[in-house]
Amino acid sequence: MxxxxxxxxxxxxxxxxxxxxxxxxxxxxxxxxxxxxxxxxxxxxxxxxxxxxxxxxxxxxxxxxxxxxTGDLGESIFTGDTVSHELMLRLPITLELTMVSLLFWIPLALIAGRVAAARRDTPLDATVRIIGNLSIAVPSFWLGALLVLLFGLYLPGVLPSSGWVGLAEDPMGHLRSLVLPAFVLGLGTFGVTANTLRVSMIESVRTDYVRFGHAMGLPERRINRSLAFRNSLLPTTAVVGQLVGVMLSGSVLIENLFNLPGMGRLLVDSIRRQDYPLAVGATLSLAVFFLLANLIVDILYAALNPRVRQKFAGT
Amino acid sequence: MTTEPLLSVRDLDVLFDTARGRVPAVRGVSFELAAGEVFGLVGESGSGKSTVLSAIMRLLPGVAVANASQMNFQGSDLMSMSAGQLRGIRGTGIGLIPQRPMTSLSPVTPLRKQLRWFLGDMPQSEIVDLLDQVGLRAVAERLDGYPFEFSGGQLQRLLIMLAALARRPSLLLADEPTTTLDATVQAQVLRLILDLRDRLGLGVVFVSHDLGVIAQVCDRVGVMYAGRLVEAAPIGELFDNPRHPYTQALLRALPSRYKRGERIKVIEGTAAGANRLPGCAFAPRCPRAEAMCREQEPETRSVGGALVRCHFPEDAAGANKPKEAAA
CATH class of the missing domain: 1.10.287 (Helix Hairpins)
Incomplete structure (x- = not known):
């Protein structure tokens, strides 16, 4: 540690x-x-x-x-406010955007990957793979711009395509303002996560423990859930850990596209204005954010893997 | 009344669909097994012996195609069973001891939970009793541990308990159960299998590449070469009077038959590709091979107490001596 x-x-x-x-x-x-x-x-x-x-x-x-x-990040040259105050205003927005996006896409990806593996080589499997690969291939700046155009111009009032509503002032509006950015931000994680889980579950057929499970006449459901799925969560968690980092850098683009006042926006604005203290503070806090996300994923990984857990406890 | 064998396999063929066409892994294998009997299958790696076990369990990988004119277990045909029927037979009628105990349980779940998958809601006292019977009293106190916290020998005895003891199957398939264990543990595990055979009257098909292990546990042995069962005989007969040239060469290559410093006779050539040959698969390496051996597949014939798949089996009188000896 x-x-x-x-x-x-x-x-x-x-x-x-x-x-x-x-x-x-x-x-x-x-x-x-x-x-x-x-x-x-x-x-x-x-x-x-x-x-x-x-x-x-x-x-x-x-x-x-x-x-x-000493913990002092200085003051913003542009606003004159302390950098830490600026960060406290922006961090929760990026944090929430990332969390909402993960909470939406990861469970969906786990279900899709698991179903695809269980129904391997069926039309359902093919559908999951096509959607998954599309979700990886579609550039988020393109899809984001397209959605802004669609909901901003052609379907006005359905979903907000720009801006941010505080939770306190309007809870429903708050959630609605998160829908599009969270959808675009995490889209790629869906495909990568579902593919990883699917491949890992399919390959687990060759593991000794799945073979022994079959040899002992365990029901298919038990083998799928407790052996194949449970063990495939390990590589999948490792991949999700990588994706969180990707999403953080993605938030820079998404926040600017959807006009959300989060860290990504702050970073771009402070660099453009050459607001040295604010740029340093924003970058550092994004780095801390990233390192903490990695730490959380590693702890989760250890919780899933008794072997790693013991090593953790040992040091 | 004729006594029905516990297991009867007739003309088992297994083909693997690969990128380079269909590769035969098992060809025309036939044998029978009685209750309480231990039948060994011995051969080099790739000779198809483990594939025979997978075929009996109907657990071949998706790329494999199996055919048999008969594969009866306790009188019912395994080949025609539905997936559900097979699941009912696996574990309860036929048990399998895997080759690698260290990786045959899920690495991420405590033993206690995994035992519950296999044994259902068995009371703790019964589990302890079962563990006790396979010499794992100590493990009973560590059931919250994970597989990697136990030794290979402990895990193998645990798997044997699950596969052979807990649900009382009548047929046990042992797939090189001691190859990954060290020598002293190996002996314990072999003794345990024999002990269960004696107590429960199990029929056992025991696969190994180690003739020494086979000699310790088997009543009868089948020797496999390139997917073929080339010779099957009672254990004493096979060791004292081998008839197939491959069996003879195998026994000649046993290190224990040589004095210190003496050079061990190896079998020249390799078995690679032999499963695709038209005639006898062993012909290219056989000292006794004639032209017909390369063209015509020998039929299985009965010589003395043995079944031999060879055009020129050496009988007890020593006829058909190898050419080198005759010359």
Missing amino acids: LRRAAAMAVVLLIVLTLVFFLMRMAPGSPAYLIVGADASPAEIASVERELGLDKPLMVQYATELGRIL
């Missing part, structure tokens, strides 16, 4: 370093945010001095690192 925490810290340090230097390598300056695009060089220089941007790069880096280590 300690080794894992150390590895996570290293990942975060690398992320921080990359964002810090990449942001400063880009032309332009955050000073324009404050004094406007047609400010004189002298005004820019004075604002940069105020922000500490005139100091040598390594000094800036050391200062920033020291500040972040």
Whole structure:
């Protein structure tokens, strides 16, 4: 566990370093945010001095690192608000979007994959495979744009195609505003998850435990559920773990497409505005989010696999 | 009244559909087994011996096609049974001891739960009693453990308990049950199988590539080569008076028959591809082969107490000596 925490810290340090230097390598300056695009060089220089941007790069880096280590992410240059406050406003939205998308697609994929494996080489199996492969192949920016067009222009009022409604102000509207983005965000996970489960269950026919189950005359249902499905959950969980990372980067696109004020939007906006502290804070928190998601998946994997569980407990 | 054999297999053929056409895995195998008898099937890997067991269980993979003029278990034809009927026979009428005990139970479920799948809601005391009977008293206290927490020998005895003892089948198929176990454990497991045979009157088909193991447990032996049963005889007869040239070569290759430092006689050539040959499959490696051996498949004939599939079986008097000896 300690080794894992150390590895996570290293990942975060690398992320921080990359964002810090990449942001400063880009032309332009955050000073324009404050004094406007047609400010004189002298005004820019004075604002940069105020922000500490005139100091040598390594000094800036050391200062920033020291500040972040104390838990202070600084203030947004654009809004003047603290970065942590900005993040607290945005994080729940991305978190909820990802969760809703997972909760919708993963159970569906598990059912589809299991049914397809049990009815192997039937039209039902073929249908699941075709839908699954389509869900992987369809680019989400294309489908997303198409849905925005469809529900925004041709079917107005059916489902909101843009924007965000807070849970407190209108619970139903809140859910409705999540439908389209959550659908597009997780679409690809459906195909990958269903395919993985299906292939794994079909291949489990060759395992010794399924053969022994048959040799002992166990009912087909028992073999399917307790042997083939239960064991196939292991590779499937590992794959879902990878997909959560993919969904996080996908949320950047989806939030911008559907105009949701989540982390993805914050990240794009802060980078575009060269709002250095906010961009660093957003990237870091997405990285933390990603690492935690991986940790949760690994814990889930351990819960499913007694062998790994014992290794966990042993260290 | 004629006593019906427990198991009777006639002209069993198994073909595998592969990308390169149909490959015969088992060809024309026939044998009978009486209750209380242990019949060994011995042969190299790929000779089809395990496939015979899968065919009897009707558990061949989807790419396999099996045919037999007869495959009767306790008088009923296994070949014509429905999936439901077969499920009723598996485990209760015919038990199977698998080759790899370490991977034959689900790795992610505690033993207690898996035992319940196989045994139903059996009271704990009965489970403990069953475990006790196969020398697993200690395991009874660790039923919340997972398969990987037990040794191969423990798991194999547990599987034997499930397959042969708990539901009292009358036929036991043992698929190389000791190959993955070390020597001392091997002996325990063999003794357990024989003990159950004595107590329950089980008929056993025992597959192995190890003639030493076969010699310890079997009453009769069938020698398989390239999908064929080339010789079947009572154990003493086979070892004292082998008649098929392949059996003779196998016995000559037994390390225990050689003194230290002496060179062991190997069988020249390989069995690969032999299952597709038109004549006798062993002809290319046979010291006694004549032209007809390569053209014409020998029929099974009875010589002494043995059934031999050879044009020139060596009888007890020593006729048809190998050419090398005659020359």
